[in-house]
Amino acid sequence: MGTAVGGGRGAVPRYVQIADDLVQQIRAGVLKAGDMVPSESELVERYGVAGGTIRKAMVEVRASGLVETRHGKGSIVKARPAVRHRSSDRFRRTHRQEGRAAYLAESAQSGAEVKVSVLFIGPMEAPEGIAERLGVTAGTQVLARRRLYFRDGTPVETATSYLPWDVVKDIPELFSENPGPGGIYARLEDHGHVFAEYVETLQARPAAKAEATELSLTPGAPVVHLLRDAVTEEGRVVEVCDTLMAADQFVFEYRIPARD
Amino acid sequence: MGTAVGGGRGAVPRYVQIADDLVQQIRAGVLKAGDMVPSESELVERYGVAGGTIRKAMVEVRASGLVETRHGKGSIVKARPAVRHRSSDRFRRTHRQEGRAAYLAESAQSGAEVKVSVLFIGPMEAPEGIAERLGVTAGTQVLARRRLYFRDGTPVETATSYLPWDVVKDIPELFSENPGPGGIYARLEDHGHVFAEYVETLQARPAAKAEATELSLTPGAPVVHLLRDAVTEEGRVVEVCDTLMAADQFVFEYRIPARD
DNA sequence: GAGTGGTCTAGACCACTAG
DNA sequence: TAGTGGTCTAGACCACTCC
Numbered sequence: 001m002g003t004a005v006g007g008g009r010g011a012v013p014r015y016v017q018i019a020d021d022l023v024q025q026i027r028a029g030v031l032k033a034g035d036m037v038p039s040e041s042e043l044v045e046r047y048g049v050a051g052g053t054i055r056k057a058m059v060e061v062r063a064s065g066l067v068e069t070r071h072g073k074g075s076i077v078k079a080r081p082a083v084r085h086r087s088s089d090r091f092r093r094t095h096r097q098e099g100r101a102a103y104l105a106e107s108a109q110s111g112a113e114v115k116v117s118v119l120f121i122g123p124m125e126a127p128e129g130i131a132e133r134l135g136v137t138a139g140t141q142v143l144a145r146r147r148l149y150f151r152d153g154t155p156v157e158t159a160t161s162y163l164p165w166d167v168v169k170d171i172p173e174l175f176s177e178n179p180g181p182g183g184i185y186a187r188l189e190d191h192g193h194v195f196a197e198y199v200e201t202l203q204a205r206p207a208a209k210a211e212a213t214e215l216s217l218t219p220g221a222p223v224v225h226l227l228r229d230a231v232t233e234e235g236r237v238v239e240v241c242d243t244l245m246a247a248d249q250f251v252f253e254y255r256i257p258a259r260d
Numbered sequence: 261m262g263t264a265v266g267g268g269r270g271a272v273p274r275y276v277q278i279a280d281d282l283v284q285q286i287r288a289g290v291l292k293a294g295d296m297v298p299s300e301s302e303l304v305e306r307y308g309v310a311g312g313t314i315r316k317a318m319v320e321v322r323a324s325g326l327v328e329t330r331h332g333k334g335s336i337v338k339a340r341p342a343v344r345h346r347s348s349d350r351f352r353r354t355h356r357q358e359g360r361a362a363y364l365a366e367s368a369q370s371g372a373e374v375k376v377s378v379l380f381i382g383p384m385e386a387p388e389g390i391a392e393r394l395g396v397t398a399g400t401q402v403l404a405r406r407r408l409y410f411r412d413g414t415p416v417e418t419a420t421s422y423l424p425w426d427v428v429k430d431i432p433e434l435f436s437e438n439p440g441p442g443g444i445y446a447r448l449e450d451h452g453h454v455f456a457e458y459v460e461t462l463q464a465r466p467a468a469k470a471e472a473t474e475l476s477l478t479p480g481a482p483v484v485h486l487l488r489d490a491v492t493e494e495g496r497v498v499e500v501c502d503t504l505m506a507a508d509q510f511v512f513e514y515r516i517p518a519r520d
Numbered sequence: 521g522a523g524t525g526g527t528c529t530a531g532a533c534c535a536c537t538a539g
Numbered sequence: 540t541a542g543t544g545g546t547c548t549a550g551a552c553c554a555c556t557c558c
Contacts, residue, residue, distance in 0.1 A: 013546060039524060050548045052312075055526085063466050063480040072524050072555030088516040195518040202514075204464035204482045204507035206323055220323045222464045222482035222507065247464035247482065254462075254514040256348040258455040273527060299543060310529045315545085332536035332543050 015053050018043070019060035026066045026077055037067060037075035062218055065248050069218075084151060087253040091185070091198055101183025113152050118177045120146040123165070130162045133229050133240045143168045143175070145184070148214070151249065155215050159243035167193065167238050184239070185230065193238050199229045200254075204247055215246045222247035275313050278303070279320035286326045286337055297327060297335035322478050325508050329478075344411060347513040351445070351458055361443025375410040378437045379418075383425070390422045393489050393500045403428045403435070405444070408474070411509065415475050419503035427453065427498050444499070445490065453498050459489045460514075464507055475506045482507035 025031045038046065043054045058075065061067050069075040090102040124144040131138040142162045149157040161184065163174065173179045173187045180187060189195065207215070207223045215223065224247050230239040285291045298306065303314045318335065321327050329335040350362040384404040391398040402422045409417040421444065423434065433439045433447045440447060449455065467475070467483045475483065484507050490499040 015546080041524080050550095052549090053547060056546085058525090060480075065466065069525070070556085071526075072557080074524060074556095088514070091516060091518065093518065093520045197518055198516040200514050200516065202462070202512040203510070204484050206325070206482060220480065222466060224464050250463070252462040254348070254460050254516070256351060256458040256460065256514070257517070258351065258353065258457055260353045275527080301543080310531095312530090313528060316527085318544090329544075330537085331545075332538075334537095334543060 014047075014049060015056040016060065018047055018049070018054065018057035019064075022057065022061050023064050023066060031077050033077050033079040035077045037061075037077065039074055063220075065221065084156070084249055085251050085253060088198075088255055091195075093189075096182035096186040096189070099181030102185070115150040115153075117148045117150065118145070119148055119158075120144060121175060121177065124162075126162060129227075130240050130242065133227070134162060134164055134237050136164060141165050145174070155246075156249040157243055157245045158214060159241055162240045162242070163238060188230075188238060193232045193236075195230055196233045196235070197231050199231065201227050202252065211244060215244070217246055224250065224252075274307075274309060275316040276320065278307055278309070278314065278317035279324075282317065282321050283324050283326060291337050293337050293339040295337045297321075297337065299334055323481075325481070344416070344509055345511050345513060348458075348515055351455075353449075356442035356446040356449070359441030362445070373412050375413075377408045377410065378405070379408055380404065380406040381435060381437065384422075386422060389487075390500050390502065393487070394422060394424055394497050396424060401425050405434070415506075416509040417503055417505045418474060419501055422500045422502070423498060448490075448498060453492045453496075455490055456493045456495070457491050459491060461487045462512065471504060475504070477506055484510065484512075 022031075022037065031037065037058075040051060040054050040058065043057075044051050047054065058067075058069070061075075062069060066078060067075050068078050095102070122144065123141050125139045126134060126136055126142045128138050130142070131140060134142065136142070142164055144160055144162055146158070146160040148155055149159065163184075167188070168174045171187055171191050174184055185195065203225050204222050205225065206220045207217050211223060212218060212221065217223070224245045226241075226243045226245065228239075228241040228243075229237045230241070231237055282291075282297065291297065297318075300311060300314045300318065303317075304311050307314065318327075318329070321335075322329060326338060327335050328338050355362070382404065383401050385399045386394060386396055386402045388398050390402070391400060394402065396402070402424055404420055404422055406418070406420040408415055409419065423444075427448070428434045431447055431451055434444055445455065463485050464482050465485065466480045467477050471483060472478060472481065477483070484505045486501075486503045486505065488499075488501040488503075489497045490501070491497055
């Protein structure tokens with residue numbers, strides 16, 4: 001009998017009520033981080049509905065991001081994702097001069113354990129959109145540096161840097177997994193590429209299946225796609241960084257100076 | 261018979277295959293913008309599966325953002341959301357001096373039809389997080405200006421501005437639906453509140469149900485929550501703007517000057 | 521093997537949209 | 540009123556996890 005709320009009319013579907021109820025229990029602390037959510041068959045009994053209804057409710061609960069489900073195991077309440085604050089401060093030169101690359105500069109503030117895994121460093125034909133930003137023709141050889149960032153053990157971000165070949169060919173450190181203190185921006189400035197500004201564009205969208213796998217998200221969970229052009233004082237873009245982030249792991253902060 | 265792809269083993273579920281097939285048809289142009297997607301019962305026949313399976317497939321297709329479904333009508337292929345570019349340029353003083361508020365400054369570039377609907381203007385007790393940013397104690401009376409932005413007829417953004425009462429009490433235009441040329445920032449600068457910078461924080465997350473309704477999204481679709489502090493040269497925050505945007509409608513662009 | 525989530529079915533009933 | 544999507548059921552079978 002597909003009636004809705006308490007015999008009422010055209011009201012909130014039962015699966016939404018159940019989902020809300022479960023989310024409330026989590027927010028109120030009845031279910032704490034690390035706790036297992038009752039199994040679906042137990043929920044079927046508890047709420048007196050069919051399995052399919054509980055199933056739909058759990059889809060909603062998962063969408064809230066408060067819970068993680070694994071196949072033969074069950075659903076576990078996630079630890080509140082201690083969000084990483086991505087401030088535009090992270091590119092300050094003083095950080096580099098103190099030997100900290102951008103990602104370390106910010107993790108130093110948040111006290112989280114950050115790891116980087118380098119997936120690929122080498123020549124590559126510049127993809128369409130990247131080539132345009134670098135001011136080269138598509139298919140030109142560039143240096144690609146692809147890496148995966150972990151925060152407290154879980155992958156949160158993939159990033160690929162693209163650099164024009166004529167810029168990198170004289171900077172051997174850029175071909176190394178560890179480019180030295182201050183990161184690749186410090187090496188670029190060492191070699192006379194002094195930065196004037198960074199231009200970032202962001203877009204949020206649901207994760208594709210492959211992306212969800214790489215960041216161990218449920219498909220459809222929001223990700224943020226960020227593209228950054230690093231512009232030198234000569235007005236040249238010497239690096240484009242293409243990164244994909246699990247949206248629930250980041251807050252972005254930008255300071256916009258008032259101008260005429 | 262819950263077997264998967266072509267009798268294979270542990271493979272792609274049927275509903276995903278069907279969803280992919282439909283998405284392909286849209287991307288390939290077999291189904292063009294404005295076309296109706298075949299009805300679910302027709303898809304049941306065409307693919308030879310049960311209704312529930314088509315149902316799940318359509319959930320996936322909707323999540324791709326390429327299609328919009330309305331209850332008794334059916335699903336229609338959306339026009340590619342001509343994305344609005346949110347550049348940090350939109351706060352330039354020259355725009356205001358030419359009489360354009362921020363939202364008009366950017367829509368002028370994109371040629372889209374933008375409408376604003378004012379939902380509420382009046383006194384309000386400052387919510388927790390807002391009060392903190394404004395530097396007042398929670399519950400203090402502030403002026404709230406809540407509005408809903410439409411782009412080409414569809415709602416894309418809700419925004420609420422909060423301003424300290426002592427700032428607004430002498431500026432009658434701020435209580436009016438139309439604050440005059442250049443928007444409320446122009447009026448604030450008229451009255452000696454000259455801006456030094458704007459600080460924006462962004463976070464993307466799945467839409468709650470109420471939010472999804474207000475922006476006519478499917479629940480769980482990504483939204484971007486943006487908070488902006490407008491800071492004067494005296495270092496005072498004279499406005500906090502709390503906005504919620506349909507993520508698929510916006511690309512954000514920020515220029516970060518390189519600093520020491 | 522017992523228990524869990526994941527897929528699929530077949531059919532009932534409801535609510536919205538349109539002619 | 541006919542057609543559409545939305546909710547719910549009751550039960551089958553599969554795949555993964557852990558003992």
